[in-house]
Amino acid sequence: MAIFKRISFIFSLGFIAFNASALTAESSELPRASWSSIYVVDSDTIWLGSSEGQVAVSGDAGNTWNVSTPGGRSTNLNIRQIIAYDERHAFILSSGRGERSRLVQSRNAGFSWSTLYRADGDEYLHCFDMVPDGEGWILGESRLDNWHVVRSSNSSNWISSRSGFAERSMIGESASGIGKCVTYANNYWVMGTKDATKARLIYKSGPALRFQVVDTPLTAGSGNGIHSVAVMGARDFVLAGGAEDGAPELYRYQQGEFTELLAPPVAGPLTLMIRAENWLIAGNESGLYKSNNFGESWQSVAESGAIAIACATSESCWLVSPDHELKALNL
Numbered sequence: 001m002a003i004f005k006r007i008s009f010i011f012s013l014g015f016i017a018f019n020a021s022a023l024t025a026e027s028s029e030l031p032r033a034s035w036s037s038i039y040v041v042d043s044d045t046i047w048l049g050s051s052e053g054q055v056a057v058s059g060d061a062g063n064t065w066n067v068s069t070p071g072g073r074s075t076n077l078n079i080r081q082i083i084a085y086d087e088r089h090a091f092i093l094s095s096g097r098g099e100r101s102r103l104v105q106s107r108n109a110g111f112s113w114s115t116l117y118r119a120d121g122d123e124y125l126h127c128f129d130m131v132p133d134g135e136g137w138i139l140g141e142s143r144l145d146n147w148h149v150v151r152s153s154n155s156s157n158w159i160s161s162r163s164g165f166a167e168r169s170m171i172g173e174s175a176s177g178i179g180k181c182v183t184y185a186n187n188y189w190v191m192g193t194k195d196a197t198k199a200r201l202i203y204k205s206g207p208a209l210r211f212q213v214v215d216t217p218l219t220a221g222s223g224n225g226i227h228s229v230a231v232m233g234a235r236d237f238v239l240a241g242g243a244e245d246g247a248p249e250l251y252r253y254q255q256g257e258f259t260e261l262l263a264p265p266v267a268g269p270l271t272l273m274i275r276a277e278n279w280l281i282a283g284n285e286s287g288l289y290k291s292n293n294f295g296e297s298w299q300s301v302a303e304s305g306a307i308a309i310a311c312a313t314s315e316s317c318w319l320v321s322p323d324h325e326l327k328a329l330n331l
Contacts, residue, residue, distance in 0.1 A: 134153070178227055
């Protein structure tokens with residue numbers, strides 16, 4: 001297992017280039033930072049984001065890095081999620097109240113960033129997914145009994161929206177600030193909610209105009225609910241979460257019916273879950289496990305757990321450990 005040691009960032013390691021929106025530097029090693037989000041494009045290309053506003057990209061499996069700061073060093077955006085096409089082109093979602101929630105894009109490996117959406121007022125955005133040059137959705141905290149999402153039809157123009165849902169939002173209904181609570185796969189959009197009196201599943205097929213909203217059996221209430229969702233097939237989804245101070249919960253929703261699955265043996269709710277080919281990978285900061293039989297058996301893949309995980313394939317997976325180290329993950 002390859003581990004990249006954190007080091008303090010020293011300007012002499014590379015060059016520094018200034019522009020209107022970012023400070024960029026090239027480094028031979030990954031600098032020290034509170035890394036908290038990750039996206040893996042392929043076996044060579046890795047993107048990282050930190051809770052303090054840094055973004056790092058490597059095109060050679062972590063041997064060298066370009067580091068930038070969307071919004072500038074004084075902004076300290078919380079980089080919540082990254083989606084990238086290649087070593088140069090990436091979308092970054094930051095999370096926070098008001099204008100600290102932003103969707104920005106770089107087409108030159110972080111040398112410059114352009115803002116696609118900037119929240120205002122009491123907006124708070126949490127997670128997103130998108131189809132390249134197509135549909136995209138960002139899920140945020142609800143406003144009273146109105147949903148708050150940001151949508152796009154072409155990945156370039158993003159607008160705030162409250163419509164397109166079969167049911168109204170509940171008071172306090174929100175999205176996870178940790179897991180993958182919005183995902184697109186197999187021509188289905190799936191979202192999960194938390195913090196309200198019901199934890200709810202939201203889904204639609206790609207061409208559909210309206211999301212279906214379904215009450216789930218997962219523990220609900222403040223701090224509780226769904227953290228991550230995964231698509232297994234047509235109207236076949238897996239939901240991970242649980243109570244803030246309770247046991248991990250894992251459910252499969254298949255053709256309108258919920259089935260409780262055996263959760264991996266971790267302490268606390270399942271905050272992380274992704275699908276990597278035939279594997280379901282799930283866990284939290286206390287442990288990370290894999291299963292290829294919907295939880296009938298689990299195998300440990302990271303005893304120390306993780307705060308973020310991403311795979312390009314089952315043979316190209318990386319995680320961010322609870323102490324913010326980047327580690328290769330061998331499935």
